[in-house]
Amino acid sequence: MPAVTNHMPTAELQALDAAHHIHPFSTQSNFEKEGARVIKRGEGVWLFDSEGEKILDAMAGLWCVNVGYGREELVEVATRQMRELPFYNTFFKTTHVPAIALATKLAELAPGNLNHVFFASGGSDANDTNIRVVRHYWNMKGKPEKTIIISRKNGYHGSTMGSASLGGMSGMHAQGGLPIPDIHHINQPDWWAEGGQLTPEEFGLARARELEQAIDELGENRVAAFIAEPIQGAGGVIIPPSTYWPEIKRICAEREILLIADEVICGFGRTGNWFGNQTVGVQPDIMTIAKGMSSGYQPIGGSILSDEIANTLGKDEFNHGYTYSGHPVASAVALENLRIIEEEKLIDHVRDTAGPYMRKKWEELTDHPLVGEAKIVGLMGSIALTPDKSSRAAFAAGAGTAGLICRERCFANNLVMRHVGDRMIISPPLVIQPDEIDVLAERAHRALDETYKRLK
Numbered sequence: 001m002p003a004v005t006n007h008m009p010t011a012e013l014q015a016l017d018a019a020h021h022i023h024p025f026s027t028q029s030n031f032e033k034e035g036a037r038v039i040k041r042g043e044g045v046w047l048f049d050s051e052g053e054k055i056l057d058a059m060a061g062l063w064c065v066n067v068g069y070g071r072e073e074l075v076e077v078a079t080r081q082m083r084e085l086p087f088y089n090t091f092f093k094t095t096h097v098p099a100i101a102l103a104t105k106l107a108e109l110a111p112g113n114l115n116h117v118f119f120a121s122g123g124s125d126a127n128d129t130n131i132r133v134v135r136h137y138w139n140m141k142g143k144p145e146k147t148i149i150i151s152r153k154n155g156y157h158g159s160t161m162g163s164a165s166l167g168g169m170s171g172m173h174a175q176g177g178l179p180i181p182d183i184h185h186i187n188q189p190d191w192w193a194e195g196g197q198l199t200p201e202e203f204g205l206a207r208a209r210e211l212e213q214a215i216d217e218l219g220e221n222r223v224a225a226f227i228a229e230p231i232q233g234a235g236g237v238i239i240p241p242s243t244y245w246p247e248i249k250r251i252c253a254e255r256e257i258l259l260i261a262d263e264v265i266c267g268f269g270r271t272g273n274w275f276g277n278q279t280v281g282v283q284p285d286i287m288t289i290a291k292g293m294s295s296g297y298q299p300i301g302g303s304i305l306s307d308e309i310a311n312t313l314g315k316d317e318f319n320h321g322y323t324y325s326g327h328p329v330a331s332a333v334a335l336e337n338l339r340i341i342e343e344e345k346l347i348d349h350v351r352d353t354a355g356p357y358m359r360k361k362w363e364e365l366t367d368h369p370l371v372g373e374a375k376i377v378g379l380m381g382s383i384a385l386t387p388d389k390s391s392r393a394a395f396a397a398g399a400g401t402a403g404l405i406c407r408e409r410c411f412a413n414n415l416v417m418r419h420v421g422d423r424m425i426i427s428p429p430l431v432i433q434p435d436e437i438d439v440l441a442e443r444a445h446r447a448l449d450e451t452y453k454r455l456k
Protein backbone atom coordinates (compact mmCIF):
# COMPACT_ATOMS: atom_id res chain seq x y z
CA MET A 1 0.00 0.00 0.00
CA PRO A 2 1.40 3.45 -0.84
CA ALA A 3 1.82 5.94 1.99
CA VAL A 4 -0.84 8.59 1.49
CA THR A 5 0.66 12.06 1.72
CA ASN A 6 -0.48 15.60 1.15
CA HIS A 7 1.74 15.78 -1.92
CA MET A 8 0.29 12.79 -3.73
CA PRO A 9 -1.17 13.59 -7.18
CA THR A 10 -4.92 14.15 -7.15
CA ALA A 11 -5.69 11.11 -9.32
CA GLU A 12 -3.86 8.78 -6.95
CA LEU A 13 -5.64 10.22 -3.93
CA GLN A 14 -8.95 9.82 -5.71
CA ALA A 15 -8.23 6.21 -6.65
CA LEU A 16 -7.41 5.29 -3.05
CA ASP A 17 -10.43 7.22 -1.84
CA ALA A 18 -12.73 5.32 -4.22
CA ALA A 19 -11.18 2.01 -3.21
CA HIS A 20 -11.26 2.37 0.57
CA HIS A 21 -13.36 5.25 1.77
CA ILE A 22 -17.13 4.87 1.80
CA HIS A 23 -18.76 8.30 1.46
CA PRO A 24 -21.97 9.27 3.25
CA PHE A 25 -25.08 9.86 1.12
CA SER A 26 -23.23 8.89 -2.08
CA THR A 27 -23.30 6.20 -4.75
CA GLN A 28 -19.90 4.75 -4.04
CA SER A 29 -19.36 3.14 -7.44
CA ASN A 30 -19.57 6.58 -9.08
CA PHE A 31 -16.26 7.54 -7.50
CA GLU A 32 -14.53 4.95 -9.68
CA LYS A 33 -15.68 6.89 -12.76
CA GLU A 34 -15.13 10.37 -11.38
CA GLY A 35 -13.11 10.93 -8.24
CA ALA A 36 -14.18 13.15 -5.37
CA ARG A 37 -12.71 16.63 -5.22
CA VAL A 38 -9.88 16.64 -2.69
CA ILE A 39 -10.20 19.62 -0.35
CA LYS A 40 -6.94 20.55 1.31
CA ARG A 41 -7.21 23.82 3.16
CA GLY A 42 -9.66 26.52 4.22
CA GLU A 43 -9.44 30.22 4.99
CA GLY A 44 -12.45 32.36 5.87
CA VAL A 45 -15.17 31.45 3.35
CA TRP A 46 -12.67 29.89 0.94
CA LEU A 47 -11.58 26.32 0.30
CA PHE A 48 -8.50 25.24 -1.65
CA ASP A 49 -8.43 21.90 -3.46
CA SER A 50 -5.58 19.60 -4.45
CA GLU A 51 -5.35 21.28 -7.87
CA GLY A 52 -4.89 24.70 -6.23
CA GLU A 53 -8.41 25.90 -7.13
CA LYS A 54 -9.97 28.46 -4.77
CA ILE A 55 -13.60 27.67 -4.07
CA LEU A 56 -16.22 29.84 -2.34
CA ASP A 57 -17.94 27.63 0.21
CA ALA A 58 -21.51 28.88 0.28
CA MET A 59 -22.51 25.90 2.45
CA ALA A 60 -20.09 26.48 5.38
CA GLY A 61 -19.01 22.84 5.06
CA LEU A 62 -22.24 21.14 6.04
CA TRP A 63 -23.99 24.24 7.44
CA CYS A 64 -21.52 24.35 10.27
CA VAL A 65 -18.36 26.44 9.80
CA ASN A 66 -20.06 29.55 11.16
CA VAL A 67 -16.87 31.43 12.14
CA GLY A 68 -15.12 30.49 8.89
CA TYR A 69 -12.05 28.36 8.24
CA GLY A 70 -8.55 28.86 9.60
CA ARG A 71 -9.30 30.22 13.09
CA GLU A 72 -6.06 29.98 15.05
CA GLU A 73 -7.85 30.69 18.35
CA LEU A 74 -9.68 27.37 18.04
CA VAL A 75 -6.48 25.51 17.19
CA GLU A 76 -4.76 26.92 20.25
CA VAL A 77 -7.59 26.05 22.61
CA ALA A 78 -7.74 22.50 21.23
CA THR A 79 -3.98 22.05 21.60
CA ARG A 80 -3.97 23.39 25.15
CA GLN A 81 -6.89 21.18 26.17
CA MET A 82 -5.34 18.09 24.56
CA ARG A 83 -2.19 18.65 26.59
CA GLU A 84 -4.05 19.21 29.82
CA LEU A 85 -6.83 16.62 29.65
CA PRO A 86 -7.47 15.02 26.25
CA PHE A 87 -10.30 12.88 27.54
CA TYR A 88 -12.23 12.12 30.59
CA ASN A 89 -15.79 10.97 30.90
CA THR A 90 -18.69 12.59 32.66
CA PHE A 91 -20.29 9.32 33.81
CA PHE A 92 -20.03 7.97 37.35
CA LYS A 93 -19.86 11.15 39.40
CA THR A 94 -16.98 12.85 37.56
CA THR A 95 -16.92 16.05 35.58
CA HIS A 96 -14.38 18.52 34.16
CA VAL A 97 -14.05 22.24 33.63
CA PRO A 98 -14.67 22.40 29.83
CA ALA A 99 -18.01 20.58 30.11
CA ILE A 100 -19.08 22.70 33.08
CA ALA A 101 -18.06 25.92 31.34
CA LEU A 102 -19.79 25.05 28.08
CA ALA A 103 -23.02 23.89 29.74
CA THR A 104 -23.08 27.09 31.80
CA LYS A 105 -22.57 29.25 28.72
CA LEU A 106 -25.25 27.40 26.74
CA ALA A 107 -27.71 27.82 29.61
CA GLU A 108 -27.00 31.57 29.51
CA LEU A 109 -27.54 31.78 25.74
CA ALA A 110 -30.56 29.49 25.44
CA PRO A 111 -33.94 31.24 25.68
CA GLY A 112 -36.36 30.95 28.59
CA ASN A 113 -35.99 28.11 31.03
CA LEU A 114 -33.70 25.97 28.87
CA ASN A 115 -30.90 25.57 31.38
CA HIS A 116 -29.67 21.97 31.30
CA VAL A 117 -27.44 20.38 28.67
CA PHE A 118 -27.00 16.70 27.82
CA PHE A 119 -24.03 16.43 25.47
CA ALA A 120 -23.69 14.25 22.37
CA SER A 121 -21.18 14.06 19.51
CA GLY A 122 -23.45 15.56 16.87
CA GLY A 123 -27.04 16.26 15.93
CA SER A 124 -28.16 12.69 15.18
CA ASP A 125 -27.24 11.24 18.54
CA ALA A 126 -28.60 14.35 20.27
CA ASN A 127 -31.96 13.66 18.63
CA ASP A 128 -31.75 10.04 19.73
CA THR A 129 -31.26 11.42 23.23
CA ASN A 130 -34.41 13.49 22.75
CA ILE A 131 -36.49 10.43 21.90
CA ARG A 132 -35.37 8.80 25.12
CA VAL A 133 -35.76 12.01 27.14
CA VAL A 134 -39.35 12.75 26.15
CA ARG A 135 -40.53 9.16 26.57
CA HIS A 136 -38.82 8.80 29.93
CA TYR A 137 -40.11 12.22 31.01
CA TRP A 138 -43.74 11.27 30.41
CA ASN A 139 -43.15 7.93 32.09
CA MET A 140 -41.82 9.77 35.15
CA LYS A 141 -44.92 11.98 35.05
CA GLY A 142 -47.08 8.87 35.32
CA LYS A 143 -48.09 8.92 31.64
CA PRO A 144 -46.12 6.03 30.10
CA GLU A 145 -48.56 5.81 27.18
CA LYS A 146 -47.33 9.16 25.84
CA THR A 147 -44.69 7.80 23.46
CA ILE A 148 -45.55 9.09 19.98
CA ILE A 149 -43.41 11.82 18.48
CA ILE A 150 -44.86 13.82 15.62
CA SER A 151 -42.45 15.18 13.03
CA ARG A 152 -42.63 16.29 9.42
CA LYS A 153 -42.20 14.76 5.99
CA ASN A 154 -39.01 16.07 4.41
CA GLY A 155 -37.68 17.20 7.79
CA TYR A 156 -34.13 16.13 8.60
CA HIS A 157 -33.03 15.16 12.09
CA GLY A 158 -30.02 12.92 11.46
CA SER A 159 -28.96 9.53 10.24
CA THR A 160 -29.08 7.12 13.19
CA MET A 161 -32.04 4.74 13.49
CA GLY A 162 -33.86 7.07 15.85
CA SER A 163 -33.04 10.41 14.28
CA ALA A 164 -33.62 9.19 10.71
CA SER A 165 -37.00 7.88 11.87
CA LEU A 166 -37.82 11.31 13.25
CA GLY A 167 -36.75 12.74 9.92
CA GLY A 168 -39.18 12.49 7.08
CA MET A 169 -36.82 11.65 4.24
CA SER A 170 -38.49 8.96 2.14
CA GLY A 171 -35.17 7.87 0.61
CA MET A 172 -33.80 7.14 4.07
CA HIS A 173 -36.93 5.34 5.22
CA ALA A 174 -36.69 3.10 2.17
CA GLN A 175 -33.48 1.54 3.50
CA GLY A 176 -32.87 -0.39 6.70
CA GLY A 177 -36.36 -0.83 8.09
CA LEU A 178 -37.21 2.72 9.15
CA PRO A 179 -39.04 4.36 10.81
CA ILE A 180 -38.97 2.87 14.29
CA PRO A 181 -42.42 2.56 15.95
CA ASP A 182 -44.37 5.51 17.36
CA ILE A 183 -43.08 8.22 15.06
CA HIS A 184 -45.80 9.97 13.03
CA HIS A 185 -45.14 12.34 10.13
CA ILE A 186 -47.30 15.26 9.06
CA ASN A 187 -46.88 17.36 5.91
CA GLN A 188 -44.30 20.13 5.59
CA PRO A 189 -45.09 23.83 5.08
CA ASP A 190 -43.59 23.99 1.57
CA TRP A 191 -45.91 26.42 -0.19
CA TRP A 192 -43.95 26.53 -3.45
CA ALA A 193 -44.18 22.80 -4.11
CA GLU A 194 -47.37 21.85 -2.28
CA GLY A 195 -49.42 25.01 -1.76
CA GLY A 196 -51.69 24.54 -4.79
CA GLN A 197 -54.19 27.40 -5.14
CA LEU A 198 -53.98 28.50 -1.48
CA THR A 199 -52.23 31.73 -0.57
CA PRO A 200 -49.04 31.18 1.43
CA GLU A 201 -50.84 32.42 4.57
CA GLU A 202 -53.80 30.04 4.12
CA PHE A 203 -51.43 27.19 3.38
CA GLY A 204 -49.26 27.93 6.45
CA LEU A 205 -52.33 27.71 8.68
CA ALA A 206 -53.56 24.55 7.00
CA ARG A 207 -50.24 22.80 7.41
CA ALA A 208 -49.87 23.87 11.05
CA ARG A 209 -53.38 22.56 11.78
CA GLU A 210 -52.28 19.12 10.59
CA LEU A 211 -50.46 18.94 13.91
CA GLU A 212 -53.75 19.48 15.76
CA GLN A 213 -55.51 16.92 13.58
CA ALA A 214 -52.76 14.38 14.17
CA ILE A 215 -52.94 14.90 17.93
CA ASP A 216 -56.71 14.40 17.81
CA GLU A 217 -56.44 11.27 15.68
CA LEU A 218 -53.61 9.69 17.64
CA GLY A 219 -54.97 10.82 21.03
CA GLU A 220 -53.41 13.58 23.11
CA ASN A 221 -52.83 10.98 25.82
CA ARG A 222 -50.47 9.14 23.44
CA VAL A 223 -48.51 12.04 21.90
CA ALA A 224 -45.28 12.93 23.69
CA ALA A 225 -43.78 15.66 21.50
CA PHE A 226 -43.59 17.51 18.21
CA ILE A 227 -40.14 17.99 16.69
CA ALA A 228 -39.32 20.44 13.91
CA GLU A 229 -36.54 22.56 12.53
CA PRO A 230 -37.56 26.24 12.82
CA ILE A 231 -36.59 26.39 9.14
CA GLN A 232 -36.14 23.06 7.36
CA GLY A 233 -32.57 22.98 6.14
CA ALA A 234 -31.68 19.72 4.42
CA GLY A 235 -35.23 19.53 3.07
CA GLY A 236 -34.32 22.46 0.82
CA VAL A 237 -34.36 25.54 3.10
CA ILE A 238 -38.13 25.59 3.31
CA ILE A 239 -39.06 28.90 4.95
CA PRO A 240 -42.61 28.48 6.24
CA PRO A 241 -45.33 31.06 5.56
CA SER A 242 -45.64 33.69 8.32
CA THR A 243 -48.82 32.05 9.68
CA TYR A 244 -47.22 28.66 10.33
CA TRP A 245 -45.25 29.02 13.56
CA PRO A 246 -47.76 31.19 15.45
CA GLU A 247 -50.36 28.50 14.84
CA ILE A 248 -47.98 25.73 15.95
CA LYS A 249 -47.32 27.81 19.06
CA ARG A 250 -51.06 28.03 19.80
CA ILE A 251 -51.52 24.28 19.33
CA CYS A 252 -48.56 23.42 21.57
CA ALA A 253 -49.83 25.82 24.26
CA GLU A 254 -53.27 24.22 24.22
CA ARG A 255 -52.11 20.61 24.13
CA GLU A 256 -50.06 18.66 26.59
CA ILE A 257 -47.16 17.88 24.30
CA LEU A 258 -43.53 18.94 24.31
CA LEU A 259 -41.99 21.04 21.55
CA ILE A 260 -38.51 20.08 20.39
CA ALA A 261 -36.80 22.69 18.21
CA ASP A 262 -34.05 21.08 16.15
CA GLU A 263 -31.56 23.95 16.03
CA VAL A 264 -28.72 21.96 14.52
CA ILE A 265 -28.67 24.24 11.46
CA CYS A 266 -30.65 27.27 12.66
CA GLY A 267 -28.72 27.67 15.91
CA PHE A 268 -25.71 29.85 16.67
CA GLY A 269 -26.50 32.83 14.50
CA ARG A 270 -27.58 31.37 11.19
CA THR A 271 -30.98 33.11 11.17
CA GLY A 272 -29.80 36.40 12.71
CA ASN A 273 -30.53 35.38 16.31
CA TRP A 274 -28.76 32.94 18.56
CA PHE A 275 -31.46 30.37 17.81
CA GLY A 276 -34.02 29.88 15.05
CA ASN A 277 -36.89 29.55 17.52
CA GLN A 278 -36.25 33.19 18.51
CA THR A 279 -36.55 34.17 14.85
CA VAL A 280 -39.86 32.32 14.39
CA GLY A 281 -41.14 33.30 17.85
CA VAL A 282 -41.70 30.06 19.77
CA GLN A 283 -40.29 28.80 23.06
CA PRO A 284 -39.38 25.11 22.89
CA ASP A 285 -39.11 22.66 25.78
CA ILE A 286 -36.00 21.08 24.27
CA MET A 287 -33.47 22.31 21.70
CA THR A 288 -31.19 20.07 19.66
CA ILE A 289 -27.82 21.71 19.03
CA ALA A 290 -24.67 20.77 17.06
CA LYS A 291 -22.82 22.09 13.97
CA GLY A 292 -22.39 25.87 14.55
CA MET A 293 -21.89 25.23 18.25
CA SER A 294 -18.25 24.39 17.49
CA SER A 295 -18.29 25.71 13.91
CA GLY A 296 -17.49 22.11 12.99
CA TYR A 297 -13.95 22.34 14.39
CA GLN A 298 -14.82 19.49 16.77
CA PRO A 299 -17.70 17.01 16.65
CA ILE A 300 -20.11 17.99 19.41
CA GLY A 301 -23.86 18.29 19.86
CA GLY A 302 -26.40 18.18 22.61
CA SER A 303 -29.90 18.63 23.91
CA ILE A 304 -30.83 21.62 26.06
CA LEU A 305 -33.69 20.75 28.37
CA SER A 306 -36.13 22.96 30.25
CA ASP A 307 -36.01 23.19 34.04
CA GLU A 308 -39.21 21.14 34.26
CA ILE A 309 -37.90 18.29 32.11
CA ALA A 310 -34.46 18.21 33.70
CA ASN A 311 -35.86 18.34 37.23
CA THR A 312 -38.28 15.53 36.48
CA LEU A 313 -35.62 13.31 34.88
CA GLY A 314 -33.24 14.14 37.71
CA LYS A 315 -35.35 12.21 40.19
CA ASP A 316 -34.29 8.88 38.68
CA GLU A 317 -31.17 7.43 37.07
CA PHE A 318 -31.27 8.25 33.35
CA ASN A 319 -29.76 5.17 31.70
CA HIS A 320 -28.27 6.94 28.73
CA GLY A 321 -24.91 8.40 27.70
CA TYR A 322 -22.17 8.48 25.10
CA THR A 323 -18.45 7.99 25.74
CA TYR A 324 -17.84 11.39 24.23
CA SER A 325 -20.70 13.24 26.01
CA GLY A 326 -19.08 16.55 27.00
CA HIS A 327 -15.72 15.60 25.48
CA PRO A 328 -13.19 18.05 27.00
CA VAL A 329 -11.47 19.07 23.76
CA ALA A 330 -14.74 19.45 21.86
CA SER A 331 -16.25 21.39 24.76
CA ALA A 332 -13.28 23.75 25.07
CA VAL A 333 -13.33 24.43 21.32
CA ALA A 334 -17.09 25.00 21.32
CA LEU A 335 -16.78 27.47 24.18
CA GLU A 336 -14.07 29.39 22.35
CA ASN A 337 -16.21 29.36 19.21
CA LEU A 338 -19.10 30.91 21.16
CA ARG A 339 -16.70 33.56 22.48
CA ILE A 340 -15.73 34.41 18.88
CA ILE A 341 -19.37 34.64 17.77
CA GLU A 342 -20.07 36.98 20.67
CA GLU A 343 -16.94 39.13 20.57
CA GLU A 344 -16.98 39.56 16.81
CA LYS A 345 -20.71 40.36 16.96
CA LEU A 346 -21.36 37.84 14.20
CA ILE A 347 -25.07 37.68 14.94
CA ASP A 348 -25.37 41.45 14.45
CA HIS A 349 -23.32 41.03 11.29
CA VAL A 350 -25.82 38.45 9.97
CA ARG A 351 -28.84 40.51 10.99
CA ASP A 352 -27.68 43.98 9.95
CA THR A 353 -24.99 43.60 7.28
CA ALA A 354 -24.37 40.27 5.57
CA GLY A 355 -27.99 39.05 5.79
CA PRO A 356 -29.66 42.11 4.21
CA TYR A 357 -26.99 42.36 1.49
CA MET A 358 -27.23 38.64 0.73
CA ARG A 359 -31.03 38.99 0.57
CA LYS A 360 -30.74 41.78 -2.00
CA LYS A 361 -28.35 39.77 -4.22
CA TRP A 362 -30.34 36.57 -3.71
CA GLU A 363 -33.68 38.12 -4.62
CA GLU A 364 -32.12 39.59 -7.78
CA LEU A 365 -31.67 36.00 -8.97
CA THR A 366 -35.44 35.84 -9.55
CA ASP A 367 -34.77 37.87 -12.72
CA HIS A 368 -33.24 34.72 -14.14
CA PRO A 369 -35.64 32.69 -16.34
CA LEU A 370 -34.99 29.50 -14.34
CA VAL A 371 -35.60 30.95 -10.88
CA GLY A 372 -39.12 30.91 -9.45
CA GLU A 373 -38.85 32.05 -5.85
CA ALA A 374 -35.83 33.18 -3.85
CA LYS A 375 -36.18 32.89 -0.07
CA ILE A 376 -33.74 33.72 2.67
CA VAL A 377 -33.66 34.23 6.44
CA GLY A 378 -30.39 35.50 7.87
CA LEU A 379 -27.78 33.53 5.95
CA MET A 380 -29.88 30.51 5.07
CA GLY A 381 -31.51 30.68 1.66
CA SER A 382 -32.89 28.78 -1.30
CA ILE A 383 -34.05 29.37 -4.84
CA ALA A 384 -36.60 27.20 -6.60
CA LEU A 385 -35.74 26.29 -10.19
CA THR A 386 -38.72 25.87 -12.49
CA PRO A 387 -39.52 25.63 -16.19
CA ASP A 388 -42.53 27.95 -15.59
CA LYS A 389 -42.63 30.50 -12.81
CA SER A 390 -46.30 31.41 -13.04
CA SER A 391 -47.55 27.85 -12.47
CA ARG A 392 -44.67 26.89 -10.12
CA ALA A 393 -44.20 23.90 -12.44
CA ALA A 394 -41.84 21.00 -11.83
CA PHE A 395 -39.53 19.73 -14.60
CA ALA A 396 -41.14 17.09 -16.80
CA ALA A 397 -38.00 14.92 -16.62
CA GLY A 398 -38.39 14.62 -12.83
CA ALA A 399 -37.29 16.23 -9.58
CA GLY A 400 -33.65 17.23 -9.50
CA THR A 401 -33.31 17.60 -13.28
CA ALA A 402 -32.13 21.19 -13.10
CA GLY A 403 -30.83 21.09 -9.53
CA LEU A 404 -28.23 18.45 -10.27
CA ILE A 405 -26.94 20.26 -13.35
CA CYS A 406 -26.88 23.56 -11.49
CA ARG A 407 -24.96 22.08 -8.56
CA GLU A 408 -22.36 20.72 -10.99
CA ARG A 409 -22.12 24.05 -12.81
CA CYS A 410 -21.64 25.81 -9.47
CA PHE A 411 -18.87 23.41 -8.54
CA ALA A 412 -17.24 23.83 -11.95
CA ASN A 413 -17.33 27.59 -11.30
CA ASN A 414 -15.72 27.13 -7.88
CA LEU A 415 -18.85 27.75 -5.87
CA VAL A 416 -20.24 25.22 -3.41
CA MET A 417 -24.03 25.32 -3.43
CA ARG A 418 -26.10 22.25 -2.72
CA HIS A 419 -29.26 21.16 -4.46
CA VAL A 420 -32.25 19.44 -2.93
CA GLY A 421 -34.36 18.32 -5.85
CA ASP A 422 -34.68 21.52 -7.87
CA ARG A 423 -34.00 23.89 -5.00
CA MET A 424 -30.52 25.38 -4.78
CA ILE A 425 -29.51 26.19 -1.23
CA ILE A 426 -26.92 28.30 0.56
CA SER A 427 -25.69 28.61 4.13
CA PRO A 428 -22.34 30.42 3.95
CA PRO A 429 -20.03 31.07 6.91
CA LEU A 430 -21.44 33.91 9.02
CA VAL A 431 -18.22 35.89 8.52
CA ILE A 432 -18.94 36.38 4.81
CA GLN A 433 -18.31 39.97 3.65
CA PRO A 434 -20.20 42.00 0.99
CA ASP A 435 -17.44 41.62 -1.64
CA GLU A 436 -17.57 37.85 -1.15
CA ILE A 437 -21.36 37.92 -1.46
CA ASP A 438 -20.84 39.66 -4.82
CA VAL A 439 -18.62 36.78 -5.95
CA LEU A 440 -21.18 34.25 -4.68
CA ALA A 441 -24.03 35.92 -6.58
CA GLU A 442 -22.00 36.36 -9.74
CA ARG A 443 -20.94 32.69 -9.80
CA ALA A 444 -24.49 31.56 -8.97
CA HIS A 445 -25.76 33.61 -11.91
CA ARG A 446 -23.17 32.10 -14.23
CA ALA A 447 -24.06 28.58 -13.09
CA LEU A 448 -27.75 29.30 -13.67
CA ASP A 449 -27.01 30.54 -17.20
CA GLU A 450 -25.02 27.40 -17.95
CA THR A 451 -27.79 25.23 -16.50
CA TYR A 452 -30.37 27.02 -18.61
CA LYS A 453 -28.34 26.37 -21.78
CA ARG A 454 -27.93 22.70 -20.93
CA LEU A 455 -31.61 22.21 -20.31
CA LYS A 456 -32.52 23.56 -23.76
Ligand code: PLP
Pocket (backbone or CB within 6 Å): 062, 121, 122, 123, 124, 125, 127, 156, 157, 158, 159, 229, 233, 234, 262, 263, 264, 265, 290, 291, 301
Ligand atom coordinates in the same frame (compact mmCIF):
# COMPACT_ATOMS: atom_id res chain seq x y z
N1 PLP B 1 -30.71 17.92 12.73
C1 PLP B 1 -30.62 18.75 11.68
C2 PLP B 1 -31.64 19.85 11.54
C3 PLP B 1 -29.60 18.62 10.76
O1 PLP B 1 -29.53 19.45 9.70
C4 PLP B 1 -28.64 17.59 10.94
C5 PLP B 1 -27.54 17.43 9.98
O2 PLP B 1 -27.50 18.01 8.93
C6 PLP B 1 -28.78 16.75 12.04
C7 PLP B 1 -29.82 16.94 12.91
C8 PLP B 1 -27.82 15.62 12.25
O3 PLP B 1 -26.63 16.11 12.73
P1 PLP B 1 -25.28 15.25 12.59
O4 PLP B 1 -25.03 15.08 11.13
O5 PLP B 1 -24.28 16.09 13.33
O6 PLP B 1 -25.50 13.96 13.28
